[in-house]
Amino acid sequence: MENTSTLIILNPNEENKEYRCDVCYKYLSIAPILFSDKIGSVCGRCYNDEDLDVRSAEENSIFHVQKAYENIAVYIIFPCIYHSLGCDKQLRWNEVQDHEEICEYKSNICPLSYPEFNAKNEYKLENICEWKGMNRDLIHHIRNSHSNCIANSNELAILSSDQDLRNDNFNKILFFEVNGIFTIAVLYYFKDFECYYCNVLIDSSFKECELFYYDLEIFDITKKRCLVLPGNKVEPLLGRNLIIRNKIGLELDLKIIKQLMKKSDNIKLSFNVVNVLKVKTKVLIKEANEGLHNETPIISDLKCNCGNYLYFPVNVCTNGHNCCHICKRNYGLCQICKTGFIQRTNTNLENITKLTKYGCKNKARGCSYTLDYNILENHENNCNFTLKSCLMQCEWKGTNEEMFKHIQDNHCTLQLKKENSFYHTSESKSYPIFYDNKIFIFTIEYKMQHPLFISMQCLGIEKWEYEFDFRILNGTSISFLSTHICQPFFYESDDKLAPPRRIEFPFNFVSQFLTRFDEIKFKVNISKVYNPILVDKEYETAF
Secondary structure, eight states, X not given: OOOGGGOEEOOXXXXXXXGBOTTTOSBSOSSOOEEETTTEEEOHHHHTOTTSSTGGGGGTSOEEEOHHHHHHXXXXXXXXXXXXXXXXXXXXXXXXXXXXXXXXTSEEEOGGGOGXXXXXXXXXXXXXXXXXXEHHHHHHHHHHHOGGGBOSSSEEEEXXXXXXXXXXXXXXXXXXXXXXXXXXXXXXXXXXXTEEEEEEEESSOHHHHTTXXXXXXXXXXXXSSEEEEEEEEOEEOOGXXXXXXXXXXXXXXXXXXXXXTTTOSEEEEEEEEEEGGGXXXXXXXXXXXXXXXXXXXXXXXXXXXXXXXXXXXXXXXXTOOEEOHHHHHHHSSOTTTOOOEEEEEOHHHHHHHTTOOEEOTTGGGTOOOEEOHHHHHHHHHHOTTSOEEOTTOSSOEEOHHHXXXXXXXXXXXXXXXXXXOEEEOSSXXXXXXXXXTEEEEEEEEOOTTSOEEEEEXXXXXXXXXXXXXXXXXXXXXXXXXXXXXXXXOOEEETTEEOOOOOEEEOHHHHGGGOSSTTOEEEEEEEEEOOOSSOOOGGGGGOO
């Protein structure tokens, strides 16, 4: 850590004229910093702004890059340029640009005011909205002034006939809210290339956006044909993202989509925003890695009568005994005096638990993690050293490492081979696959005249690391291929597995690739994921 005595901290209440740009009068805090004898000091904001004529002035003036200043600026703490509006952030040289883009006090305008989206006709507005305000107030404005424009679902219909594609107002914007996440989907149409560039924006910061992704489903109005593009990046809701002037975002080639949709006149998109934290993968592991500390001495006094740690909520019985939430959930009575619980919890003890690091219950087996109370239970449920029931649903229990050997020794007769095709006739069945020294469980559920469901899960992965191809074979040159993400196994509580997200294919669609309706001949193949946005050319041959 740098010695803070070497830093220059600018007082936001002073003018600090020598640290300001002579064009915009904002701080000289974004590179490149230049100097001209006719203009003076110029910041990177102005120099890179195409709407300003600073660059054209180079014909009449010489600009000098101020490398010496840039080297010194590394040791300067700058106020936010929106300090006068209420922002009290103090920023280092390399933090300024990212913060200014997402500052909640930054000026913004209503998305429905952009002429590119033809909102007056699309949403039947009497007048174009002229609202201007701060980022922090934008969502409140949309909810209160344009509640009728917020869709009831995450689906957007787009017309794709040749006549409609010649329409200059083919850009689309969709407002929707799912599970408390306010989302704006923006589709900007490039007429010359006959393609969309799609961006999904949520009310969040850059860092928080790393906890989300979205799956895009493309289907015709009959839902007989469907294309899924999973794992796409979401962005924060910023004014600069609402108009996609360049080719930024997920590319949707309408020529290919129309071909896959059999030239349907109506195509729908479905935007499924997923919180990674809810599937308990990357964030949980990251916080656990940051929690490697020595266990505090006070931990020995924070024990329930059952032996488990006491942490929020700490329940209290009518006789004053402290009890963990697991005992209350499982028994409903205090296990010391067999009386009931009062409504209030022990807030004093809860405040102590918030400052305490708890060791994993599997310490004796080799786990060295010590964690905050709010992530301890999730970690213990999914710890590599926790005893878990066999994934093939036999009576055996063991750790992740022991699970691998157990399934190989006892369930290998059910194993799918990557290089072999397989016939499926029963309604639902799970098959183990061993790949890259990991266990994958492929589950297929099919019944004649009913949809086909498939899923693939992997034990011990911390994020989206693998994808799998699922191919239906029928002995002809026509086959069906789809690619999907392998999901992690996640244990919710007490050896209880959370159900996987199943991929569904309608029977009317699947039946096109079957020679017999009472059985499916299929093949699966697993591979590592190297690009988190899985837009593979194999999707083009899926239908």
